[in-house]
Amino acid sequence: MKKQNNKLGWLFTSPYLLFTLIFFALPLGWSLWLAVTDWNMMSPTIRFVGIQNFVAALYNPAVQSAFFVTYKFLLLFVPLAVAMSMGIALLVNGLPKLKGLYMVAFFLPYLSSGVVTSLIVKGLLSYNGAFNTFLRAKLGLDIDWLGNPTTAIFVVSFMIAWKMSGYYGLILISGLSSINTEIYEAAELDGSSRWTTFWRITFPMLYPSLFTVLILAVGISFGIFTEVYQLTGGGPNFATNTWQMEIYNQAFVNLKSGYASAIALISSVVTFASIGVIRKLLEKWGERNGWS
């Protein structure tokens, strides 16, 4: 039995505990207080306004859009990211040689800044951008990618899926490589088709890794900021206005600290509850099919 060493334990964890006190507990309390005031970052007086900010937030079309936009991102980004990373993983995993080299190449997008990706996408897809010019000249297609609400949210989802898919692919590959190859040989001997083999063997055995990817991707969907800030500004017509974007605008553009804190609090509750529910559903789904 290890002997207890309380002093040492608290000493070693003290940086974390101190940090949590200053940069977690204090801001959390402060935020709850701000949310019930009308403070605007400048005024010397702070007035208590009760639930007024929350009521105003719920009636604000921008806040309402943030609520729905997040789920739209969830429904677009998560399947895109899973499909792309699964594609990468299946392609790379079957290679007998140079597996590491390909994986490194596929991981590179993770190192990109959202600002830089936005610059490239704007250069390619803005109305007079390189790709759009090409489409008009060669195919006669005239698409205003960033000016149309449907295409704009798709473009942003795709950008983030591009960035994350190599990383998620790594997670799936580590899941794939843990599957015993003898099972595949047995399936082949039984005359099982590739499609059946994938759904009956690969997918169920891959589920734990897939679960990790899904949870990570769901988390990302609730925290989108850089790409929409840079590329669409939340537009067109709030089509890509995420929670973070709305909070940033209210707090640092309109300087309404109290109001923005109320929105942040609403968004935190919605995010926490949504992720919790999605997590439970995924776990249930896996258990019911006997995958996890």
Added chain:
Amino acid sequence: MVGHKKKSGSLALRYVITTFVMLIMIFPFLYLVLHSFAAWDQVDRQIIPTKFSLRSWTWLFGNSSTAAEAPWIGAFIHTIIVATIATFLMLFFAMMVAYALAKINFKGKKAVNNLLLFQMFFPAIILLIPQFLMVSKVGLLDSYSGMIIPTMISLWAIFMYTNFFKAIPDTLIEAARLDGANDWTILLKVVLPMSRSITTVIFLFLYTDRWTNLLWDMIVSKSDSTVTLNVLISQMFGPYATYPGPMYAASVVLTLPLILLFLLFSKQFQKGMQFALK
């Protein structure tokens, strides 16, 4: 014989497809480099430029973009300072805290562990405004400290290290203790050398994240004296919209160090990922 031929043929096809997909995936990087060297009338006008010039690069390193002298070089240096110091602090503190959580038996350990997990799932956006107000109240706006101190603890890094340290046999630690080593020495001389590959993974993820941070750096940095490269590109995004050449050059400067760092450590990274993904 025929079957074998068929198999090697499909394998070749597989390599072709994988290479093709890989090229599409890294195409944005190629676009970035090509357009930083493209003649200005071709930037963003055609997908593959045909005329090249160094104008974007000479423009970038001249004094022509904002009031300060060579703001882009300054911004690059600020990025290195902020990202490097913040990442090393994150690594150091994470190691220390994780060591206690994995290898020291103390009262309240379970509570600390639960607090950590709770915070990891807590939506951090609610803390943003008060954190900004705190930094501004203590006069740290527009300073390196203002950018570094509120980002010097990474919950994720503590979590990763704790899991890794738990896998190190207790007998090893006990043996070192019997030899008279204190816990600092054990952490630095026994545990740290065993954690090289996981440290590489954590370092690369944290460094990339800190290097490309936008939201926090943007609200703390108020002038050319502290602005990071990522924030500067973000701010110049609009003003340079009609002549984006220099922005591509700046983006190459922002992205290339991360890629080089990653390639440099890719062996250790692959090894570390094998543990991290378990």
